[in-house]
Amino acid sequence: MLSPLLYTAPDDAVEATVLDVLEVGLSAAFGLSVQRLSRSRPPEGAWNARRGQYDASERLQAVGGFVPADPARVLGVTSRDIFLPGLSFVFGQAQLEGRAALLSLARLQQEFYGFPCDTLLLMKRACTEAVHELGHTFGLVHCRDPRCVMSLSTTVNQVDAKLPEFCGSCRILLHESTGMATLSSEPSRDEEEHP
Amino acid sequence: MKNQWQILIVDDEAAMRESLAAWLQEDGYLVDTAASGREGIAKAAEKDYVVYCVDLKMPPGIDGIETMTEIRKLHPDAAVLIITAYATVDTAITAMKEGAVDYLVKPCNPREISVVMERLIRVKTIERENQVLRHKLTGQYAFQNIVSRNARMLSLLELVRNVAGYRSTVLIRGESGTGKELFARALHQCGDRAGGPFVAVSCAALTETLLESELFGYEKGAFTGAQERHKGKFELADGGTLLLDEMGDISSKLQADLLRVLQERRFFRVGGSAEVGIDVRVIAATHVDLEAAIREGRFRQDLFYRLNVIEIHVPPLRERLEDVPLLARHFIEQLSLELGKEVAGISDAALRVLIAHDWPGNVRQLENAIERAIVNSREGVLSEADFAFLTGPSSAEADALSPGSMTLEEIERRTIAATLRKTQGNVKEAASVLGIDRSTLYEKLKRYDIANPHRPS
Numbered sequence: 001m002l003s004p005l006l007y008t009a010p011d012d013a014v015e016a017t018v019l020d021v022l023e024v025g026l027s028a029a030f031g032l033s034v035q036r037l038s039r040s041r042p043p044e045g046a047w048n049a050r051r052g053q054y055d056a057s058e059r060l061q062a063v064g065g066f067v068p069a070d071p072a073r074v075l076g077v078t079s080r081d082i083f084l085p086g087l088s089f090v091f092g093q094a095q096l097e098g099r100a101a102l103l104s105l106a107r108l109q110q111e112f113y114g115f116p117c118d119t120l121l122l123m124k125r126a127c128t129e130a131v132h133e134l135g136h137t138f139g140l141v142h143c144r145d146p147r148c149v150m151s152l153s154t155t156v157n158q159v160d161a162k163l164p165e166f167c168g169s170c171r172i173l174l175h176e177s178t179g180m181a182t183l184s185s186e187p188s189r190d191e192e193e194h195p
Numbered sequence: 196m197k198n199q200w201q202i203l204i205v206d207d208e209a210a211m212r213e214s215l216a217a218w219l220q221e222d223g224y225l226v227d228t229a230a231s232g233r234e235g236i237a238k239a240a241e242k243d244y245v246v247y248c249v250d251l252k253m254p255p256g257i258d259g260i261e262t263m264t265e266i267r268k269l270h271p272d273a274a275v276l277i278i279t280a281y282a283t284v285d286t287a288i289t290a291m292k293e294g295a296v297d298y299l300v301k302p303c304n305p306r307e308i309s310v311v312m313e314r315l316i317r318v319k320t321i322e323r324e325n326q327v328l329r330h331k332l333t334g335q336y337a338f339q340n341i342v343s344r345n346a347r348m349l350s351l352l353e354l355v356r357n358v359a360g361y362r363s364t365v366l367i368r369g370e371s372g373t374g375k376e377l378f379a380r381a382l383h384q385c386g387d388r389a390g391g392p393f394v395a396v397s398c399a400a401l402t403e404t405l406l407e408s409e410l411f412g413y414e415k416g417a418f419t420g421a422q423e424r425h426k427g428k429f430e431l432a433d434g435g436t437l438l439l440d441e442m443g444d445i446s447s448k449l450q451a452d453l454l455r456v457l458q459e460r461r462f463f464r465v466g467g468s469a470e471v472g473i474d475v476r477v478i479a480a481t482h483v484d485l486e487a488a489i490r491e492g493r494f495r496q497d498l499f500y501r502l503n504v505i506e507i508h509v510p511p512l513r514e515r516l517e518d519v520p521l522l523a524r525h526f527i528e529q530l531s532l533e534l535g536k537e538v539a540g541i542s543d544a545a546l547r548v549l550i551a552h553d554w555p556g557n558v559r560q561l562e563n564a565i566e567r568a569i570v571n572s573r574e575g576v577l578s579e580a581d582f583a584f585l586t587g588p589s590s591a592e593a594d595a596l597s598p599g600s601m602t603l604e605e606i607e608r609r610t611i612a613a614t615l616r617k618t619q620g621n622v623k624e625a626a627s628v629l630g631i632d633r634s635t636l637y638e639k640l641k642r643y644d645i646a647n648p649h650r651p652s
Contacts, residue, residue, distance in 0.1 A: 051302075057214050084214035086278065088302040096220045109582035141223035142309075152222065 005072045006030060006134070009037045009063055013079040014105065022077065025127030025164060030134065037066055042080060056082040056093040056102055064100035073099050073137050077131055082105035091129050091153065093158075094136035097177075102107055102131035110157065125156065128164040135166070139177040143170050200316055201225040201242075205235035206250040206278070211301070215308075217280075222309055224316075232257030236265045243270045251279035251286060260293050267294050272317050272322065278303070283537065308526050341526045341606070344387045345515035347366075351378070351436055351507055354546050358505050359385035363459060366502045367480040369509030372559030375480040376440060378507055383436040388476055391435030396428045399441035403449060408465045411452070417466025429462060429473050436476045443483025443494065512554040512561060519550050522558060526565040527577065538569050544579040552585050584617055608643040611636070615645070 004025055010019055023034040046058035063076030082104040083089050091108065094101035108125040110118045131149045143150035146158070148167035153159045166174060202224050206212040209230070216226040227244070229235035232253055239247065247266055251259035263275045277290040280301040287298050297311055304376055327633035341352060358365065359382050367375045376395060383393045398406055408417075429435055431584030445453070456462045457477060461470045479502045512518070531538040541549075545568075554560055568581035611629065618624040626636040631646070639645075 055210075057210060057217070083302065084218060084305075085208065085210040086215050086301050086303065087218065087305045087308065090218075090305055093217065096217070136221055141221060144335070152306075152309055154309070155305065 006032045006034045007037050007066065007068070007072055007074040008034060009066045009074055009076045010039050011042050011076070011078045011080070012039050014039075014077050015079075015119075016166065018105065018120070018126055019077065021123040022126050023129055025123075026075070026130055026134065029127075029131045029165060037074070042078060048083070051083060053081045053083040053089065054078070056084050056090055056104075060093050060095065060100055060102045060175040063102055063144075064095070064098070067099045073134055075134055076100070077105065077126075077130070078102065079105045091159070092133040094133040096136050096141070097139040098137055101137050103130050103133055108159065113156070121160075124164070125159050128159055128162050129153075131164055131166075132162075135170070135174070136173055140166075140170055140173055143167060145170075200245040201227060202246045202248060202312070202317075203227050203229060203235060203238055203244040204248045205229045205232060205253070205259075205477060206248075207231055207253040208250070211250070218305065218308065219312065222312065224312070232262035233266075235262050236269070239266045239273070241268050245274065245319050246312060247275045248278055249274055249275055249473045251277050251290065252281050253621060263290070263293055263295060274319055276315065287531065288334075341374060341381060342514065342522050344521060345510070345518050345519045347510050348515060348518070351509065353383070354505075354507060355381050356385055358382070360387055362474075362476050363504040364476070364502050365478045365507060366485075367507045367509065368485075370511045370555075370557055371481075371482050372508040372557030373511055375482075375509055376438060377442075378509060379436070379438040379478045381457065381479060382478060386436075386476070388435050392432050393436050393438070394428050394432035395438040395440055397440045398445050398449075403446045406445065406449060407452070410449075411462050411464055412459050413465035413470075415468040417464070421466065423602075424464070427464065429456065429475055430471060432475045433473045436473075436478060439477065439479045441481060441483075443481035443485055443488060447495070450495045450498050454495065454501055457498075457501045485486070490528050512557045516550050519545050519554075519561065520524065522561055523549055523565060526562050526570065530562075530566050530569055534566070534569055536569055536572075536574060536577060538577060539575045541577040542579065545577050545582055548579055548582045548586060604643075607639070608645065611639055611643065612645050615640075 008023060009024075015151060019036065023036065026032070027034050033088060038142055043058060043062045043182055046054045046062065048055055059076060059078065059082060063074055066076075067074045081089060082093070082102065089107060090104070092101065093102040103123065103126065105126055106112060108129065110116060111121050128149055132153075135150050140150050142152040145151055145167045147163050148170055149162055149165055150167070150170045151158070151162055153162060201362055202219055204212050204215050204219075204226060204227070206215070207230055207551075212228045212230065219226050229236060230239050232249075233256060235247070235249065236257070238244075247263070249259045249262050249266075253259060253262070259279070260279055263277065266273050266275060274296045275294065276297050276299060277295040278299045278301055279286065282396070290298050296315060299308060299311065308448070343349065343352075355378060365379075365382060367378050369375050379395070380393060383389060396406075396409060401409055408427065410427050410429055412425050412430055413421050415421060415423050420481070423561070439453075442453075456473075460474065461472050463470055483494075485499055485503075486493055489496050489499055512522075520541075523546065527538055527541060549561070549564075557562070564582065564585060566575075567584065568577050572578075572581045574581075611625070614625045614628050615622070618628065622636055623633055626633045629636065631639075
């Protein structure tokens with residue numbers, strides 16, 4: 001069995017089906033079992049009425065509060081639009097080499113851009129960006145390979161151009177940064193023993 | 196790669212500072228922060244950051260523009276990126292006028308900041324690489340136009356750097372054509388007199404009387420034709436450097452005059468009764484064996500000691516043959532431009548010819564040889580054939596290119612004779628090589644009594 005080392009902390013408005021797929025994707029990418037924490041409302045203080053967005057740094061701080069005492073990572077998942085002071089928006093935010101990351105689904109949805117809802121596309125984008133943000137918590141920085149999940153994306157087109165997995169060098173760095181994460185491309189011991 | 200660069204964010208708003216830092220850290224940069232203009236300036240004083248992101252409006256105290264100005268005083272090449280929520284055309288213009296490299300309006304698109312930062316750092320990387328390369332170039336190859344990688348030459352250049360700031364007299368010794376004047380200019384340029392004049396006078400070119408008035412100037416009526424006061428080279432070089440070139444052969448009277456000037460820093464103009472005080476650094480250059488001249492009583496020992504405070508002995512080219520390819524390429528680059536002829540380089544075989552030559556006329560002779568090869572070359576690359584004149588039977592030709600102590604007429608006579616040998620007696624071709632017309636060449640052949648070696652007499 002994999003150790004339960006990754007948690008998701010959804011807010012009240014995130015669809016359960018998206019979370020289900022997201023958790024499968026994260027488990028595959030990091031080789032970790034994923035547990036879902038109970039849903040919560042976004043903190044009041046994070047709301048910026050003037051901008052009509054939530055402050056990502058405030059939300060990230062709140063998400064960090066959910067992390068249990070073990071060396072786990074926690075990913076907050078919100079359907080609200082988030083920003084960083086100084087920046088107009090972000091898809092997500094993470095504590096570099098920290099334990100908390102935050103993913104916003106708001107701008108990953110086709111509806112945001114005036115297109116019809118596309119849940120499958122949203123799921124793919126959500127998986128990609130969730131792996132990206134959690135990658136930062138393992139010390140990975142933006143990658144120059146546009147196909148690597150760690151490449152910087154500030155548009156959905158860039159998100160769509162990425163694969164939901166690490167390039168070779170980011171995979172090595174991920175391995176080096178922590179022995180905790182096993183890699184999705186390599187068969188786990190459990191899989192080898194129980195094919 | 197990115198990790199070598201450190202960015203400083205100066206913003207009074209903690210949330211802004213931290214979020215920008217977090218974003219840039221995800222991009223892989225090292226980020227430092229300062230909560231005020233003063234703190235930013237203090238951090239900039241400790242180290243130079245690759246980019247400074249400065250918030251324009253930071254009350255109270257020093258605002259963004261002032262912070263930028265102070266940072267640029269510490270690091271004139273600092274890349275300052277101004278970020279502001281209060282964007283107006285005026286503030287943008289002011290920021291750019293004061294030297295900001297770019298200007299971002301908060302809240303900015305996340306892509307914008309990453310792209311701008313990457314661009315600024317790419318430029319900075321190129322600038323620093325350029326600086327390193329220039330430093331390497333000036334340090335090893337082309338210090339003040341002296342091109343060398345010879346260890347002895349490099350140690351001489353180090354000596355030049357060390358003594359350039361002093362007023363001490365320097366004696367530069369070396370064969371003709373070794374670049375003694377370049378060393379004198381380097382001494383001048385590297386010292387604190389660089390802003391003053393550099394005056395060179397060739398002592399060998401003038402008679403004793405002429406040299407005296409050239410060096411010390413003259414008063415009105417000092418001699419026939421002296422219709423007004425004339426400043427001499429010493430006065431013209433006041434506050435700067437005077438190069439006395441080829442001063443090994445000056446008369447004993449002038450030697451005594453020079454000794455007095457060097458000792459007292461004062462002199463009389465020719466025909467004058469008032470002393471003139473000067474602040475001049477004197478550099479003397481000669482190819483003459485001064486010790487032998489002293490033994491033979493032709494040169495004053497006390498003047499020698501006065502001149503020889505610091506000695507620079509420039510080695511002949513044959514003792515630094517490793518510089519030949521470097522110099523050859525340097526001259527090709529320089530002369531092909533000057534002559535307006537596209538010559539891209541030199542073949543290995545041609546370089547072997549140049550290295551095998553003993554260059555009695557030193558670097559000047561090499562320069563002349565390259566010029567001649569470029570003029571005569573029909574290809575884009577100088578070949579062995581372009582330097583055939585160096586390997587021919589005419590050793591006298593090499594002599595002709597190294598004037599040494601020959602008279603101008605003797606040089607001309609030898610050059611004409613050598614060219615005729617090279618063209619196998621073809622007067623038309625020889626005239627073309629020499630750049631004169633045939634009738635002039637015939638006239639000179641007659642005047643110098645040169646027989647055409649390839650024609651029956």
